[in-house]
Amino acid sequence: MSRNICITSADGNTGYLITKLLLTTTPFKNKIGQITALVLDPTTQYCQQLQSLGATITQHIPGRMRDTAKILQNTKADTLMLIPPAHASKVDITMEYIEAAKRANIQNVCFLSAAGCDVADREAQPRLREFVDLEAMFMKLKGDETTRTGYSSVILRPGFYAENLLLYAPQAQEEGLIPIPIGPKNKFPPVALADVAQLAAHILTGKGKHGFSDKHRGQLMTLTGPMLLNGDELAQIASNCLGVEMKFDDVSENEARRVLRFQTDNDVTEMQYLLEYYSLVREGKTNYISTNCFHDVTGSHPLKPPEFFKAYQDEFMPKKAIQRKADGV
Missing domain, CATH: 3.90.25.10 (UDP-galactose 4-epimerase, domain 1)
Structure with missing residues (x-):
């Protein structure tokens, strides 16, 4: 059965590249039924390019939880790539995505966090530390019996993008x-954005009896460059x-x-x-470097x-x- 995927912040560099990779690269595109790019600004060049490749572009206007949950339900997505936006209201928007995913009952969710957030100081590196709080909110869903969201989940922590x-x-x-x-x-170990997209694409299209592949489900994957x-x-x-x-x-x-x-x-x-x-x-x-997850999932090296x-x-x-x-x- 083909997988229907919704990708948030697809108008940003990371979301765009993941979406493009899924739509254009074998074997990923053969496993996809539909991709919805959930974006804050549908007028960007990224959105135009993704639409030409076959993605459905849907605008998200933050602030109304009911509306956001309805948007996710209308995508009929069984899989969500949850990417916090590079936005001044990143935390509020991401919290809205997490709660909306819960209400929409989306089982498979890959949450994009950031390497280093766990060692960031709340006063010295507050923007990085915010990812820890968002991860905690996301992980609480796993024990919530009112929703399937969180049952099949992955947290991906990429490091400093070489780009x-x-x-x-x-x-x-x-x-x-x-x-x-x-x-x-x-x-520090710079990681190529293409490698982050490659790892995410494998996770999003991997399948097992509980949703995501059992090799990926429940994993917290930190990905840095190899040097x-x-x-x-x-x-x-x-x-x-x-x-x-x-x-x-x-x-x-x-x-x-x-x-x-x-x-x-x-x-x-x-x-x-x-x-x-x-x-x-x-x-x-x-x-430090962290590349084992990339090799184990993709079979190649960063x-x-x-x-x-x-x-x-x-x-x-x-x-x-x-x-x-x-x-x-």
Whole structure:
């Protein structure tokens, strides 16, 4: 029997890529009956592209629990990919999704959280810590006998997306610098967004007698990249892949905020999340990798940083080097 999936926040990077992967990639697309993309803004280019691929685009206007539950019921989804939105009201909207899923009686739910939330300090990293509270609310459903929601569930905690480094492409092109405030020695393991989408797609289409595959159901999966890197090591890998010298610039948090303000289009939520993650790195709380779940579920290995920089070499390549190549030097 084909699976009907509803994906929240499909107008964001993660939701979009998961939805696109399910709609276009074998064997995932062969297991799908219908995909509903639940979005806050249906006018985005992401929504237009997903609609052209076959997704049903449905707008969610937050604030009315009854309306949200009715929207989920109307999708006839048996599976929900619950992605908290990058929004100032993330907590309220996500709580609404969780309660609405309960009322709609959706059995299979994969909740996207964030690696590091469990070691985040409520005062120093409040936006990251919010994921712990949302996880707790989600997990309480498992013992609620009034609903099937939570009976077949997975919590997925991805780490720092390697694609966030693209925010520093202007500095890389103009100055050959990667300006991130992580301190001189502590390390972190960037994970490719494509790997997060790949893991989620396997979970959403996996089947067992209780809903999700018994190999996945009930799991809390933390996914990071496969390599721990400090700033200098990150810059050295970039240099080796690009064939030009790149340097790590350990900027202050205030300078990092100024850089991000322009690169994130003043998206305060995204900017604060990134700054809080960088503070975790400085505190030494990201000095680990977690890739076993990815290998066990997908049978493959996550993308390594050298492969990431090769894939995005045009975005990082300094303009002087591009010009020299154009001149045949």
